[in-house]
Amino acid sequence: MDAELLLEDLISVDALQKVQDNFSAAVGIAMIMVDAAGAPVTKPSGFSAFCQAVRTSADKRDQCFHCDDEGGRIAMAKGEPSIYRCHAGLVDFAAPIVVRGQYLGAILSGQVRLRDESAIPVDYIHPPDDWWRQDDRLRALREKTTEVAYQKLRAAAFTSFHLATYLVEESYAKAVSEELGAENLRLMAESKRRMELEKLLREAELQALSYQVNPHFLFNVLNTIGRLALKENAKQTETMLYAFADMMRYVLKKSRSQIVSFHSELEHVQNYLNIQKVRMGDRLSFTLNVHQKYGEIRCPFMVVHPIVENCIHYAIEPKEKDGWIEITARDDGKDMILEITDNGDGIAPDMIPVAISGVADHHGRTSIGLHNIDSRLRHFFGDDYKLKVESRRSRGGGTWVQMRFPLKFDGFHA
Incomplete structure (x- = not known):
């Protein structure tokens, strides 16, 4: 009292x-x-x-x-x-x-x-x-x-x-x-919130682990490396191999970190896109309009990669040609605003909140990727930093995803 x-x-x-x-x-x-x-x-x-x-x-x-x-x-x-x-x-x-x-x-x-x-x-x-x-x-x-x-x-x-x-x-x-x-109710809610975060972090770690052993991804990478080794003098093969090694190094070293620099997260995404570009050729092009001044901004580990991976799986791979992904960053003086856009066929607007809530079903499996990212953004930075997704659900209409990261971040959101 x-x-x-x-x-x-x-x-x-x-x-x-x-x-x-x-x-x-x-x-x-x-x-x-x-x-x-x-x-x-x-x-x-x-x-x-x-x-x-x-x-x-x-x-x-x-x-x-x-x-x-x-x-x-x-x-x-x-x-x-x-x-x-x-x-x-x-x-x-x-x-x-x-x-x-x-x-x-x-x-x-x-x-x-x-x-x-x-x-x-x-x-x-x-x-x-x-x-x-x-x-x-x-x-x-x-x-x-x-x-x-x-x-x-x-x-x-x-x-x-x-x-x-x-x-x-x-x-x-x-x-x-x-x-x-x-x-007591507040403490219980706080405890539940922390347990939920721990669960989300464990899911992120498992997701990171899956990138290490995902047979489909490794199969594509190794096949591409093998083809390049036969066709070239191994220069491009070496570049791709380094990109792949850097990706694995990032996943292995950072998988237990909750917060990382945006530079390291973006570098990981760029390595991933470089590998996919070699694999998919003209079917994929991508641009990264991100100024280096945003490199030291703090962001949760593995929040950008799953969005880009979704773009590859659901927007680019179904296309026969001319698929593109654009990643841009700007700021409003308070936050860095990151936008990821593709030119796929998009998803139904009514499915967006379902996917973010973590209850969307894909062939009998519950989608937790967007929910995981949204929940961790809210936990670290507050509800104003929720994930935003828009889609026209039309051929080539694309999907737009926005995330915000505070320009100054000293610790957990209270």
Whole structure:
């Protein structure tokens, strides 16, 4: 709970009002509850006609407020109800409302004449003021003010004190319990989120491992190397082999890294595209419009490669010729904006959110690639960095993918 508690935050004012109205009617005394600053929290219950008439005068109303304020201060200092006589000679009491040592307000009550005034002396809280005696109407109203025995008034004071304390303590305990419950739920959600991230990272590692042993990919690479070895003096073969080696080195060394430089991620993608270009020939062309100034930007490991690999599998390979992939980068002063575009036939727009959510089905297998990338981008950078995908779903219409990376990144998104 916060150190600064407010009475109206702990318990419903409507509930306080009902308790106050019923208690006032049962005992026959006036009541009102005020906060720690003396401002009313509830509406007055059972105020005497005399007191209502006195308070029509601004000066006399201020005197009443001063009495109430002083009575509340005394009660707060004592930690129990304080019974006193107001400036007009009527008897009131103030009962403090305290929770965990913090003063939240007070119950102000009374406006009665004591039936046994001579036997039980009650001190004035402020000097007496008999101005009302000069007004016949006020004298008559004062004579009609309720008479209460001192012991009954004292019992009412302590009963209201204990009742209000109990209600507020219960409300405080409930609020603490709810806050603890909410904190537990938050911690559970955080734990679930971290477990989800760990799962996604494991999937990324497994995906990286699959690139090391993927038979289809290795078969294509080795066949291409073999053909080039027969046809050439091995210069191009050597270039391709180096590209392949660099790819494997990146996968092997970085597969357990969560965050890498964008330069290393893009270099890995370029090696992959160079190999695919040799394998596919004129069926594939690609351009990388990425300024070297973005090289040190941090990005999650293996978030660009799966998108480019999707372009190869679903956009370029089905084409007989003239397939292309374009990778561009720009910034808006806050983020680097990376866009990957192909000229394939695209995917149905209604399938995009399904694929990103990780529930898209491909021949009995659930697609997790886009979901993995989207989830990791959100985890590291926040929900504003979600993956964006658009497609026209038409021949040659292509698919457009956008990712954003903060230009400055010091750690995990909180």
